Amino acid sequence: MPKIKDITYLLQKVAPLSYQESYDNSGLQTGNPDEEVTGVLLTLDCTPAVIEEAINHKCNLIIAHHPVIFKPLKKLTGSNDVERVIITAIQHQIAIYSCHTNLDNVLPGVNARIADKLGLINKKILSPKSNDLIKLVTFAPLENTTAVLSALYAAGAGQIGDYKNCSFRTAGMGSFTPSIHAKPYIGEANKPEIVKECRMEVIFPENLKAQVVTALLSAHPYEEVAYDLYRLENTNQEVGAGMLGELPKAMPANEFISYLKEKMELNLVRHTNILAKPIRRIAVCGGAGSFLIKDAMKQQADVFITADLKYHDFFSAEDKIILADIGHYESEVFTKELFYDIIINNFTNFTVLKSKVNTNPVRYT
Numbered sequence: 001m002p003k004i005k006d007i008t009y010l011l012q013k014v015a016p017l018s019y020q021e022s023y024d025n026s027g028l029q030t031g032n033p034d035e036e037v038t039g040v041l042l043t044l045d046c047t048p049a050v051i052e053e054a055i056n057h058k059c060n061l062i063i064a065h066h067p068v069i070f071k072p073l074k075k076l077t078g079s080n081d082v083e084r085v086i087i088t089a090i091q092h093q094i095a096i097y098s099c100h101t102n103l104d105n106v107l108p109g110v111n112a113r114i115a116d117k118l119g120l121i122n123k124k125i126l127s128p129k130s131n132d133l134i135k136l137v138t139f140a141p142l143e144n145t146t147a148v149l150s151a152l153y154a155a156g157a158g159q160i161g162d163y164k165n166c167s168f169r170t171a172g173m174g175s176f177t178p179s180i181h182a183k184p185y186i187g188e189a190n191k192p193e194i195v196k197e198c199r200m201e202v203i204f205p206e207n208l209k210a211q212v213v214t215a216l217l218s219a220h221p222y223e224e225v226a227y228d229l230y231r232l233e234n235t236n237q238e239v240g241a242g243m244l245g246e247l248p249k250a251m252p253a254n255e256f257i258s259y260l261k262e263k264m265e266l267n268l269v270r271h272t273n274i275l276a277k278p279i280r281r282i283a284v285c286g287g288a289g290s291f292l293i294k295d296a297m298k299q300q301a302d303v304f305i306t307a308d309l310k311y312h313d314f315f316s317a318e319d320k321i322i323l324a325d326i327g328h329y330e331s332e333v334f335t336k337e338l339f340y341d342i343i344i345n346n347f348t349n350f351t352v353l354k355s356k357v358n359t360n361p362v363r364y365t
């Protein structure tokens with residue numbers, strides 16, 4: 001049977017924890033990662049009713065989008081729902097794992113699921129992350145170039161958009177003089193050496209740094225491997241907040257609002273003025289997305305679909321864009337399906353359930 005850590009490792013491959021926002025608390029919150037999985041329950045929020053559901057279905061792993069422990073806890077006395085959930089989880093040896101803003105910030109994440117629900121094409125990150133990419137430059141004897149590059153590619157380096165195995169190589173001369181303590185691959189002690197070498201350059205996202213450097217050191221023939229790591233200011237188009245996409249065919253704005261309600265299963269939408277311009281270009285951000293209004297406008301989106309907009313946020317539309325608040329729960333409830341697909345595509349030997357509890361604390365009357 002797979003262990004809890006096998007499932008969380010899989011989720012971290014899709015949504016590395018290093019991509020969570022600084023205020024977030026994604027990751028394993030309760031439980032022993034070495035326990036075998038008896039069943040997995042998927043939810044947006046981990047409430048007392050969800051814990052009961054996990055117990056009833058003998059699931060010892062709950063995967064929640066929102067972290068149940070968000071603010072630091074100073075006591076565990078069961079005085080509120082969060083404390084009661086934690087206590088019950090520990091008593092029943094239930095692991096709770098949260099995959100929150102790190103799942104918001106990856107290309108196949110929460111926002112891609114919303115975009116897919118709306119049938120959008122040409123999807124890309126609305127506000128790509130900068131300072132995430134690292135360039136590795138290393139030098140090896142010409143005959144070792146292929147082996148070194150293959151190891152770097154296998155570790156995840158050299159991926160640019162839809163292209164893999166990307167590198168740049170230049171031939172040159174490397175020089176060194178081994179000391180009497182060295183065990184050189186080429187040359188001998190105290191004798192200056194000049195070797196025909198290849199300079200190789202590849203890029204990778206920061207979360208792969210440890211594995212890329214390890215791969216380099218194990219594939220490179222030299223005792224002392226010369227390499228440089230440069231942090232790049234370039235944005236990483238695969239990582240960041242929100243998503244931009246297009247409808248295959250433009251539709252009138254009032255028609256689009258009905259389409260939005262149908263596809264996202266909404267009872268109501270709070271939105272700004274319906275504009276005469278047809279809707280084609282669409283920005284989305286699951287959960288609280290007011291911080292992306294400017295980006296959506298800069299990208300000339302016809303509509304920005306998000307949640308938790310305040311009264312004054314709506315003024316910023318200025319009849320240039322339609323801002324549509326569809327509700328926090330409603331915008332993210334399909335994240336359960338996203339978790340389900342990730343797990344089911346990789347494991348089949350335990351139960352994976354989407355919670356039937358409606359955890360939305362907001363009621364519409």
Ligand SMILES: [Zn+2]
Nearest residue numbers: 287288328332
């Ligand atoms: Zn949320």
